[in-house]
Amino acid sequence: MNDIDLQDRFANLIDDLASQGWSLRELFAPEVLTRELAAECRKRERRGELSAASVGRGDAQQVQEGIRGDRIQWLEPGQSAACDQYLQLMDELRLTLNRELFLGLEDFECHFACYEPGAFYLRHLDRFRDDDRRTVSAAFYLNDDWQVEQGGALRLYLHDGREHDVMPQAGTLALFLSGDMPHEVLPASRERLSLTGWFRRRSTDVL
Ligand SMILES: O=C(O)CCC(=O)C(=O)O
Numbered sequence: 135m136n137d138i139d140l141q142d143r144f145a146n147l148i149d150d151l152a153s154q155g156w157s158l159r160e161l162f163a164p165e166v167l168t169r170e171l172a173a174e175c176r177k178r179e180r181r182g183e184l185s186a187a188s189v190g191r192g193d194a195q196q197v198q199e200g201i202r203g204d205r206i207q208w209l210e211p212g213q214s215a216a217c218d219q220y221l222q223l224m225d226e227l228r229l230t231l232n233r234e235l236f237l238g239l240e241d242f243e244c245h246f247a248c249y250e251p252g253a254f255y256l257r258h259l260d261r262f263r264d265d266d267r268r269t270v271s272a273a274f275y276l277n278d279d280w281q282v283e284q285g286g287a288l289r290l291y292l293h294d295g296r297e298h299d300v301m302p303q304a305g306t307l308a309l310f311l312s313g314d315m316p317h318e319v320l321p322a323s324r325e326r327l328s329l330t331g332w333f334r335r336r337s338t339d340v341l
């Protein structure tokens with residue numbers, strides 16, 4: 135993608151994030167890439183490489199299916215061309231967020247996530263009590279032809295008391311402020327695949 139395409143792809147995302155704390159972009163990535171990432175997620179699942187996600191951090195980390203029922207695998211650079219291309223795209227987005235909103239984001243961490251039918255993630259914030267680095271959350275969806283009646287929305291609890299439901303349709307990217315936007319994943323009647331990630335800034339802890 136050339137620079138003009140990229141800046142266009144990011145423009146509304148960044149304005150909306152700044153004005154309302156969340157933003158959405160359909161067809162965020164090229165469709166070929168989205169398809170390759172979906173295939174990669176399914177392949178990892180078939181090979182048994184995804185494992186039950188936990189809640190909490192460090193010693194407090196626990197698998198609790200009553201809170202969160204997805205299975206995940208973290209992305210590392212060099213695992214596949216499609217993953218590297220996604221990480222590259224998100225790095226361009228990170229630099230643009232820094233340039234436009236002065237967020238000082240240092241890195242991006244991200245995992246594949248698979249929610250089996252009926253799995254959910256109860257209302258939460260994406261920030262740990264003892265680690266304030268996660269600043270902007272980015273959920274990118276990999277599911278073709280998602281229908282509203284299949285459930286599985288990402289439900290955002292907005293500041294004005296309203297709720298906004300995002301369908302996990304292939305190609306949609308949802309961005310929101312990690313420490314400031316309560317959200318949940320509703321159960322679905324079909325498998326729900328995504329890439330969930332976090333742009334992080336330096337910890338404010340004094341070393
Ligand atoms: O998949 C989503 O829509 C959001 C997942 C989520 O909230 C999380 O992993 O923290």
Ligand SMILES: [Fe+2]
Nearest residue numbers: 258259260317
């Ligand atoms: Fe979350």
